[in-house]
Amino acid sequence: MASTLADVLKEIDSIPVPNFVVTKVIELASKPDVSAAELTSIIEKDPNLTVRIMKLANSAYYGLPQKITNLSHAIMILGFKTLRNLVIGVYTHDAFFSFKLETTKVSSEDLWWHLVSTAIATESVSNATGFINKEEAFLAGMLHDIGKVILAKLFPKYVDALITLASARSLTYEQAEKEMEFPDHVFVAKYLLEKWKFPEIIRIPVEFHHNPGGVQDESFKDITAIVHASDVISSILNQKAAGNYTLPIMKKEAWTYLKLNGTTFLDMIKSTRESMKKSDSFFRI
Amino acid sequence: MSGEKTKYELSNLPSFLSNFTVKLNSAEMPEKCVEELIDASKNFFSVEDYAYVIKDQSHGTIKPKVMAMGRWVLEKKKISVIPVDDSAFLFLPLFSRRHDIGYVVMRITDDIGDLKMKYMDVESLLSFETSMVIDNMLLTGELIKKNEYVSEARAYLENVLNSLKYAVVVASVRKGEEFSNKPYKELIEKNKEIVNYIEDISQESLIYRKEVSREVEVNQSFYSLYAVPVQLSSGLKIVISIQDITNTKELERLQKIDKMKDNFVATISHELKTPLAAILAYSETLLESAESIDTDTLKSFARTIKNESEHLANIIEEMINFSKVSSNSLTMAFGRVDLVKILKDTYDGLKINALSNNVKFSLEIPEDLVNAYVTADPKRIIQVMDNLVSNAFKYNDSKTPEVKINIRSEDEGYIISVWDNGSPIPAEEREKIFEKFYRGSNSGNISGTGLGLTIVKEIIDLHKGKIWIDDVENCSFSFFLPKRDWLNILK
Numbered sequence: 001m002a003s004t005l006a007d008v009l010k011e012i013d014s015i016p017v018p019n020f021v022v023t024k025v026i027e028l029a030s031k032p033d034v035s036a037a038e039l040t041s042i043i044e045k046d047p048n049l050t051v052r053i054m055k056l057a058n059s060a061y062y063g064l065p066q067k068i069t070n071l072s073h074a075i076m077i078l079g080f081k082t083l084r085n086l087v088i089g090v091y092t093h094d095a096f097f098s099f100k101l102e103t104t105k106v107s108s109e110d111l112w113w114h115l116v117s118t119a120i121a122t123e124s125v126s127n128a129t130g131f132i133n134k135e136e137a138f139l140a141g142m143l144h145d146i147g148k149v150i151l152a153k154l155f156p157k158y159v160d161a162l163i164t165l166a167s168a169r170s171l172t173y174e175q176a177e178k179e180m181e182f183p184d185h186v187f188v189a190k191y192l193l194e195k196w197k198f199p200e201i202i203r204i205p206v207e208f209h210h211n212p213g214g215v216q217d218e219s220f221k222d223i224t225a226i227v228h229a230s231d232v233i234s235s236i237l238n239q240k241a242a243g244n245y246t247l248p249i250m251k252k253e254a255w256t257y258l259k260l261n262g263t264t265f266l267d268m269i270k271s272t273r274e275s276m277k278k279s280d281s282f283f284r285i
Numbered sequence: 286m287s288g289e290k291t292k293y294e295l296s297n298l299p300s301f302l303s304n305f306t307v308k309l310n311s312a313e314m315p316e317k318c319v320e321e322l323i324d325a326s327k328n329f330f331s332v333e334d335y336a337y338v339i340k341d342q343s344h345g346t347i348k349p350k351v352m353a354m355g356r357w358v359l360e361k362k363k364i365s366v367i368p369v370d371d372s373a374f375l376f377l378p379l380f381s382r383r384h385d386i387g388y389v390v391m392r393i394t395d396d397i398g399d400l401k402m403k404y405m406d407v408e409s410l411l412s413f414e415t416s417m418v419i420d421n422m423l424l425t426g427e428l429i430k431k432n433e434y435v436s437e438a439r440a441y442l443e444n445v446l447n448s449l450k451y452a453v454v455v456a457s458v459r460k461g462e463e464f465s466n467k468p469y470k471e472l473i474e475k476n477k478e479i480v481n482y483i484e485d486i487s488q489e490s491l492i493y494r495k496e497v498s499r500e501v502e503v504n505q506s507f508y509s510l511y512a513v514p515v516q517l518s519s520g521l522k523i524v525i526s527i528q529d530i531t532n533t534k535e536l537e538r539l540q541k542i543d544k545m546k547d548n549f550v551a552t553i554s555h556e557l558k559t560p561l562a563a564i565l566a567y568s569e570t571l572l573e574s575a576e577s578i579d580t581d582t583l584k585s586f587a588r589t590i591k592n593e594s595e596h597l598a599n600i601i602e603e604m605i606n607f608s609k610v611s612s613n614s615l616t617m618a619f620g621r622v623d624l625v626k627i628l629k630d631t632y633d634g635l636k637i638n639a640l641s642n643n644v645k646f647s648l649e650i651p652e653d654l655v656n657a658y659v660t661a662d663p664k665r666i667i668q669v670m671d672n673l674v675s676n677a678f679k680y681n682d683s684k685t686p687e688v689k690i691n692i693r694s695e696d697e698g699y700i701i702s703v704w705d706n707g708s709p710i711p712a713e714e715r716e717k718i719f720e721k722f723y724r725g726s727n728s729g730n731i732s733g734t735g736l737g738l739t740i741v742k743e744i745i746d747l748h749k750g751k752i753w754i755d756d757v758e759n760c761s762f763s764f765f766l767p768k769r770d771w772l773n774i775l776k
Contacts, residue, residue: 035400065350066353066354066369072397077365077367080405081402082363128382129382
């Protein structure tokens with residue numbers, strides 16, 4: 001088992017970078033001048049990806065009253081960023097969740113469920129708090145615990161030991177991590193997303209999703225608080241999927257920043273649970 | 286490409302947004318806000334036609350198919366360009382943190398493939414800002430409506446409270462009187478002194494935090510007061526309701542008198558029967574066997590008949606007097622008279638009576654009081670004295686009965702007391718004893734009409750005097766007669 005930071009980074013560096021289409025989509029989706037036609041032509045280069053995205057776009061989750069028949073329509077109707085999110089979603093699933101993990105304490109299905117439900121929770125939280133960059137929050141939610149799956153893939157024994165500790169002492173995954181002398185999942189995710197050239201609006205909330213008070217740049221405080229809240233909501237719906245053995249509690253800074261109260265928070269949990277009922281397609285990517 | 290149009294360059298987005306904000310803020314209605322939003326959108330899209338829905342109200346015709354998409358956009362809260370048939374529609378959802386407002390749909394002629402993300406982003410921002418302003422307008426509208434409702438409810442309550450027969454006043458701890466209904470205002474105008482009683486009861490209710498009720502008499506009117514502490518969000522209030530129960534009191538009094546009259550009839554018939562039976566029995570005996578009875582027995586019979594007849598006459602006299610009292614026609618022959626002389630006469634007249642009743646009877650007149658002139662009807666004063674003294678004889682329960690009359694001079698008038706060494710009149714009966722037909726708890730089988738003291742009080746009242754029961758260990762009635770010549774006050 002690797003024990004030094006350098007070893008860990010070496011292992012992470014062995015993960016292949018996303019393919020050309022995904023990299024290009026991430027790049028284009030950050031350019032204001034991008035047109036629907038441009039995005040369409042890139043995605044269409046990968047027919048398999050295109051078909052799977054069309055399936056997602058027509059899924060019960062989006063619940064469109066009419067069927068979308070071509071990719072450019074999907075981009076116009078669902079929006080540029082949503083399409084980007086679907087592309088990254090499909091890629092992430094293929095790259096990290098399409099095989100069985102060696103860990104015995106947590107499965108890739110558990111972790112994928114946690115990521116999808118957190119992403120879906122960001123929609124409820126964004127709507128309830130009046131946050132308009134919903135698509136960015138969605139993607140950050142979907143990627144926030146990517147570090148966990150990478151650690152589970154590269155160091156399954158370590159992750160099992162970590163979760164055994166969490167379960168023995170009723171800790172959250174993150175609390176157990178602090179007891180271990182090992183790079184944590186947040187560090188791993190941060191390293192990876194920087195390498196993959198994700199914009200700050202995605203990287204910052206992933207990096208600070210356990211510490212929303214640590215965000216300095218005012219323009220990323222809201223999205224970080226939203227991802228933090230969504231992570232907690234997902235854990236409330238299924239605690240062990242994220243490797244938690246006690247309920248994580250929302251940080252006060254995020255709670256007050258989003259001006260939440262008991263009722264709004266409960267409503268968010270309820271609406272996330274409702275949306276999850278229509279989220280089948282995300283698990284059959 | 287249809288609608289070849291120069292797109293607004295976003296190089297000066299801040300000033301564009303500030304311009305838009307100014308226009309939004311000067312809009313007066315949600316509809317106007319939407320018009321501004323559409324105008325602004327024309328900088329980025331070639332808008333052919335538009336329609337919108339605010340709070341389920343459609344403005345412009347919208348096909349069902351388009352409406353379904355509009356509902357979807359609002360549900361997802363996503364800006365969307367949707368190809369329907371052969372045109373494209375730009376949908377902007379309008380929503381706030383609080384609730385969904387509606388959506389705007391614009392038919393655009395732009396080439397869909399050429400649409401840029403930045404325009405969608407700006408559009409999203411514009412519709413969000415518009416939503417905020419509309420939401421505030423709707424909120425203000427709701428508040429105004431709520432305010433109207435509140436003042437309507439207030440007016441309604443005030444009307445109800447004003448139409449009550451009760452006077453109602455609400456007092457708060459700090460501000461004092463906070464609300465009062467019309468009857469209350471009328472009440473304090475008529476009877477200012479009641480305010481003191483209201484303050485008292487409200488203080489009491491406040492201190493003990495509980496309901497307090499009581500009846501008070503103010504200027505010959507009776508009121509029932511009821512105070513309740515009520516905890517409202519604005520603090521602790523005391524709600525006091527006041528009811529004029531004078532009429533109820535009067536009714537109660539009349540009912541009581543009615544009952545007393547029944548008692549009186551029962552008593553009086555017994556009272557009349559006893560002497561009559563004696564007179565009858567003795568006179569029959571006389572008629573049947575006058576020859577065979579010796580003179581002494583005859584004389585004793587005749588005396589009994591005379592005594593009983595006098596007793597009868599007395600009863601009848603009392604009844605006549607009482608009916609005069611009742612009808613306010615007790616005639617008086619006032620003059621300046623000497624109380625000392627009257628007392629002496631009374632004393633002399635009753636001395637024999639005292640002897641036969643085995644009562645130690647005395648009259649005490651201070652040595653320096655030679656005369657005691659008052660304005661009075663001597664016959665009536667003698668009647669009062671007779672009544673008080675014979676009561677003292679009759680109801681004295683002492684084994685060695687003793688009755689004392691005394692008179693003393695005060696600044697304003699004379700006080701005459703008739704004292705006996707019997708048990709005192711219980712405190713709770715002292716007021717009632719002057720009421721019509723009332724008979725004290727110790728009256729037992731002693732004969733009496735229950736009218737004597739009522740007449741006595743009436744007479745003293747007509748003399749501008751006062752009568753009361755002294756608070757002493759034994760039984761003592763006192764009355765006061767003024768010295769001044771009130772009849773000829775003008776002289």
